[in-house]
Amino acid sequence: MTSAKQVSSTQLIWTCVALMLLLLLTVGLFQLPLGSAHLIAGLSIAFLKTLLILAIFMNLKGGSGVLRLTAAVGILWLCFAILGIISDYTTRGWQETLDPGLEQGTHYSSSDRVEASTAD
């Protein structure tokens, strides 16, 4: 494993300019009426910024394979955790009838509201 090649100062400055432009784009897009697409747009730009920082500022571009693998593993475990939890919550209530003849199962989520009157 050898040390990574140094990134030039010009490259670092242009990366920072690109990051600032992406920041402006994030804020600019938020002013548009995109609804739920705001989340996708915001996170996509965040991923792009992260890639730039990882590749240039943290010098993974010129780094060894072991370093890239270590970085990828950290991100991969987090992705597994988030994808696992999303797949759980989004599929609750699907095909909950266990046996033929039984009534379709009812899904209760934590978002189900309790009316104030029933609490009395």
Next chain:
Amino acid sequence: MNRTSSIVAMQFDDSEQQHSAALLGMWIFLATEVLFFGGLFVAYTVYRYEYSDAFAEGSEHLAIWSGAVMTGLLLMGSLLIALSENVFERDHMHRVFWNLISTAVLGILFLSFEFYEYHDLIKHQLFPGAAFHWPEKQSTPLSGRSVEIYFVLFFCMTGLHALHMIIGISLVSGLAFYLRYSKNPRRLKNPLTVIGLYWHFVDIIWIFLFPLFYLI
């Protein structure tokens, strides 16, 4: 100044091998840090899915411009610390010192904005707990509670990030003064690289916190 004057620990063949080991160790640490923050990101995913409207209501109490300025400050800090490594290679230790000090100052400015935001939220009774006040809480109890969850996550996640910032600022400023008064600053190459990686990591965490809390 002698460029090969860095001290090599006895278990390494040369300074390059020592540098590679330091890099790998730091990247492994950062991977565990991702998982440290990961639990909170997973919690955020669940509650955002369950209470998306409440999250949108809660985020209206945060100033987008403030979040954007804070992101800009961190990005500038990241640039300066990355440039420090370049000027370090050219033995311009005076510039490395001032780059590191500027990075620390940008970090302190970031925290000032963040703590002002906390102060503002606490003043408006939006800090989770007994003092939390939300107008709709009285009529629909769970609706008010779900906005409170947004603020629980906001304070926990940005608070944990702020703790990392405080550690980062201490490390960066400590390194700057150590480097300035060291008789052999060349041996501080590994600490500079490793602390730089830590600062960039903290920057990346904020890059995700900004859209998740401010841009809903």
